[in-house]
Amino acid sequence: MRKAVGTHGTLHRLADLQKRHDAQQTLPTLLCDGCNVPVRFVPAHDRSGADGALPAAVPAYIALNKGAEHLPGCRYNARSHLQALLASGTDPEFLPALGDGRHELRLLILQQALKRGSAGPPPLPADAPFDGHLRTLNDLLILQAMCEDDTLLTAQLTLRLGKKRVDWANFLYGQDRYDEAWERLGSASSELPLALLGTVRSHRTPQPGDPHRVTFLNCAPKYQHTGVTDRRDFYEVSVGHTDTAWLKSFPVGAEIVMFGLWRQGRSSTASRPHPTDPRRTITSITHKLALRPSFTGQLRVVE
Numbered sequence: 153m154r155k156a157v158g159t160h161g162t163l164h165r166l167a168d169l170q171k172r173h174d175a176q177q178t179l180p181t182l183l184c185d186g187c188n189v190p191v192r193f194v195p196a197h198d199r200s201g202a203d204g205a206l207p208a209a210v211p212a213y214i215a216l217n218k219g220a221e222h223l224p225g226c227r228y229n230a231r232s233h234l235q236a237l238l239a240s241g242t243d244p245e246f247l248p249a250l251g252d253g254r255h256e257l258r259l260l261i262l263q264q265a266l267k268r269g270s271a272g273p274p275p276l277p278a279d280a281p282f283d284g285h286l287r288t289l290n291d292l293l294i295l296q297a298m299c300e301d302d303t304l305l306t307a308q309l310t311l312r313l314g315k316k317r318v319d320w321a322n323f324l325y326g327q328d329r330y331d332e333a334w335e336r337l338g339s340a341s342s343e344l345p346l347a348l349l350g351t352v353r354s355h356r357t358p359q360p361g362d363p364h365r366v367t368f369l370n371c372a373p374k375y376q377h378t379g380v381t382d383r384r385d386f387y388e389v390s391v392g393h394t395d396t397a398w399l400k401s402f403p404v405g406a407e408i409v410m411f412g413l414w415r416q417g418r419s420s421t422a423s424r425p426h427p428t429d430p431r432r433t434i435t436s437i438t439h440k441l442a443l444r445p446s447f448t449g450q451l452r453v454v455e
Contacts, residue, residue, distance in 0.1 A: 254310055326348075383436075384437070407454040
């Protein structure tokens with residue numbers, strides 16, 4: 153959950169709750185904005201890595217109170233929405249039912265359509281069947297983003313790319329796993345169909361006279377603890393297109409899901425003096441994950 157209401161009906165968003173937490177202010181009693189069951193705010197924190205791995209940053213989120221469940225019909229009742237989606241008669245060539253009661257989502261159909269697409273202006277509306285496939289996939293990804301149970305989709309849906317099964321962990325990446333997505337792209341021989349979740353941080357428009365005329369939507373990066381003194385690694389997500397108005401329709405602060413054929417962008421290195429010790433130099437290395445969408449349906453706001 154990304155927002156909740158107080159007992160007096162005031163809407164509270166994650167960013168506002170995090171600011172109050174950082175300022176050591178009293179947090180309000182929170183209720184689900186869909187069904188009024190009790191929920192709680194969990195501030196951003198570092199999660200200890202397993203087997204000696206470096207800590208991972210966990211973004212702030214809103215969760216159900218222990219023992220509480222969203223009521224039937226609530227927009228956050230992901231399980232009931234998933235069951236309704238799977239029972240809605242989706243294209244059996246794209247999302248067929250399996251004999252064990254699970255379903256299989258066939259990524260190859262999406263990959264082939266994306267390769268046939270064009271990133272030229274403006275972003276294209278998809279044809280009817282492909283648009284339906286994109287919409288179904290985005291609905292599933294948004295359900296997962298809004299759901300606290302990471303196993304919800306993995307228990308009901310198998311991913312397949314051609315003859316190979318794909319683990320959900322190798323397909324859907326949140327901000328805390330941008331480094332893993334970057335590594336996966338580096339080990340691939342071609343662009344991979346991946347889905348990333350992110351929070352819009354900025355839009356960078358082209359300078360006058362720029363022949364490429366590409367605007368970039370940038371998401372909040374992942375800061376990677378490296379264990380190396382005075383080195384900072386950042387993993388940034390950047391979506392580029394010539395349609396500035398379309399990218400700016402996703403406002404700063406919005407959480408979005410981005411699906412497409414991703415690639416590693418160019419890494420850059422910058423150095424600056426240490427703020428308190430002139431003998432030291434801080435080196436920042438930025439790694440880019442880049443997407444050039446062909447269709448408007450490849451980006452959706454998580455609401």
